[in-house]
Amino acid sequence: MPFNVRETLINVIFILLTILIALGIYYLINIGNTKVSLKNRLRLDQSYIKRVTIYILIILAVLYIFTKFPIIGSTIITIIIALVVAYLINPLVKNLEKKGLKRSYAILLVYFLVILLFAIIIILIMPKLSEQLKRLLYSLPSFFEDLFNSAYKFLKENFSENETVQNLITEAKATFTNSISSFQGKLIEGISNVGERVSGIASGLVRIVLIPIFSFYFLMDKEKYIAGFKRTIPEKHRKNIISLLKDIDKVNSQFVRGRLLMALAVGVLTAIFLFIMRIEYALVVGIITCIADIIPYVGPALGFIPAVLIAFFDSPIKALFVAVVFLLIQWVENNILAPKILGTTIGLNPMLILLCLLIGAGMFGVPGMIFSVPVVATVKVVINHYKNDVKNFFVKDENEEDNI
Numbered sequence: 001m002p003f004n005v006r007e008t009l010i011n012v013i014f015i016l017l018t019i020l021i022a023l024g025i026y027y028l029i030n031i032g033n034t035k036v037s038l039k040n041r042l043r044l045d046q047s048y049i050k051r052v053t054i055y056i057l058i059i060l061a062v063l064y065i066f067t068k069f070p071i072i073g074s075t076i077i078t079i080i081i082a083l084v085v086a087y088l089i090n091p092l093v094k095n096l097e098k099k100g101l102k103r104s105y106a107i108l109l110v111y112f113l114v115i116l117l118f119a120i121i122i123i124l125i126m127p128k129l130s131e132q133l134k135r136l137l138y139s140l141p142s143f144f145e146d147l148f149n150s151a152y153k154f155l156k157e158n159f160s161e162n163e164t165v166q167n168l169i170t171e172a173k174a175t176f177t178n179s180i181s182s183f184q185g186k187l188i189e190g191i192s193n194v195g196e197r198v199s200g201i202a203s204g205l206v207r208i209v210l211i212p213i214f215s216f217y218f219l220m221d222k223e224k225y226i227a228g229f230k231r232t233i234p235e236k237h238r239k240n241i242i243s244l245l246k247d248i249d250k251v252n253s254q255f256v257r258g259r260l261l262m263a264l265a266v267g268v269l270t271a272i273f274l275f276i277m278r279i280e281y282a283l284v285v286g287i288i289t290c291i292a293d294i295i296p297y298v299g300p301a302l303g304f305i306p307a308v309l310i311a312f313f314d315s316p317i318k319a320l321f322v323a324v325v326f327l328l329i330q331w332v333e334n335n336i337l338a339p340k341i342l343g344t345t346i347g348l349n350p351m352l353i354l355l356c357l358l359i360g361a362g363m364f365g366v367p368g369m370i371f372s373v374p375v376v377a378t379v380k381v382v383i384n385h386y387k388n389d390v391k392n393f394f395v396k397d398e399n400e401e402d403n404i
Contacts, residue, residue, distance in 0.1 A: 015060065022053070078207050082214030086222075088257060089114075093219055107219050111212065125283065132284045143313055244385045251381055252374050262337050263293040266329055270303065273325045279311050279318065293333075295369045296353055300330055352376070 066073040089110050096106035218225065233241050267290020274282035289303030304326045312319035353373055360372030 011064070018056075018060075074207075078210055079214060081207075082211045083218060085211060086215040086218040087253075088260070089215070090219060090222070091257070104220060107216055111216070129283050129287065132281045136281050136284055143309070146313060240385075244382065247381050247385060248378050251377050255377065256374055258338075259294050259296075262333055263290050263299075265337060266290065266293045266300075266303075266333055269329050269332075270307070270326070273329070274307065274322065277311075277318065277321060277325070279307070279322060280314065281310055285310065291366075295357065295366075296373060297350065298354075298357055298369065300326070300333075 066076075092110050093103065093106045096109060097103055101109065230238060230242065267286045270289040271282050271286025274285055279285070285303065285307045288306060289300075292299040292302035295302070304323075307322050307326065308319050311322040353376075356372040356376045357369050360368030360370075362368070364371075
């Protein structure tokens with residue numbers, strides 16, 4: 001890898017500026033302390049400052065390594081995914097162990113069931129899904145054109161005498177038609193080019209093979225890895241950090257596993273009901289609903305809108321029935337499935353959850369919406385766990401003046 005002088009210089013300047021800003025804040029606080037009484041001074045614990053500085057430097061170093069050496073980042077991501085998979089299927093393994101199966105056999109049985117499920121999906125569902133998806137992509141322009149024509153007809157009938165409005169409608173229709181054609185072309189081109197991306201597919205296959213292998217060893221030697229991790233924690237902080245990790249697991253485990261189970265149930269129910277009602281693309285809508293339902297609050301609407309629109313172009317009566325079915329499924333999810341599967345809530349205000357979803361979507365798209373709530377819930381647990389330490393970091397020492 002060639003040495004880039006300009007890039008290195010920019011990185012050095014960035015680090016120096018960060019250090020300079022931190023030092024500036026530190027000295028401004030010290031200068032401010034000289035202007036107030038001892039009772040009102042902010043006490044800065046230097047050990048905390050050193051620790052925070054070390055953590056910041058470690059984070060910067062990790063980000064630099066990820067940027068400069070993508071293979072390292074890819075490997076770490078594979079290991080993280082394997083850990084998540086092991087975390088998700090660990091309860092199943094534990095339940096099988098309680099029934100008398102050896103841990104290795106329990107893991108292999110869970111793997112077998114997962115592989116069987118994927119085989120059924122690939123053999124029975126994928127061909128139908130592929131066919132429906134292709135038909136949907138080709139039908140999208142006509143769907144949206146019918147919708148636009150209905151709106152166009154309404155506006156033309158009600159604003160026929162307004163020339164400005166008529167010109168705007170005509171321009172909007174031309175722009176809309178071009179946009180839909182372009183969108184369809186890009187989608188079809190993207191699907192057609194998938195087979196040509198050999199290196200990406202090869203990399204994905206390697207990851208698919210490695211993830212279950214790593215997960216198997218994480219599950220098999222779980223106790224050994226946990227014991228090794230505990231030994232790396234300084235003894236004076238060990239109890240505190242283990243307690244924190246247990247709290248994080250308690251908050252997130254039910255939420256993550258529960259949402260996945262509920263999303264699967266809602267997706268299957270949606271696909272079955274739409275199939276019974278003979279709605280086209282029932283499988284596609286069911287899968288969209290399943291993925292969308294993982295996202296709290298916003299998810300159900302993301303599945304509801306395409307289903308009702310598709311049904312509407314077939315028949316307005318069918319669209320009404322689909323809307324009723326969706327409302328019924330959501331009622332079942334919120335009043336029957338959620339209390340049994342999720343149990344206690346994640347402990348976040350609904351407004352905060354919506355804000356998290358908005359920020360997550362803006363930064364990372366759909367994955368950001370899915371993972372934003374667990375991440376913020378984890379941050380909340382950490383803050384609650386260390387809130388006393390945070391208060392003591394900038395604490396008013398009321399006894400200091402009395403001791404002089």
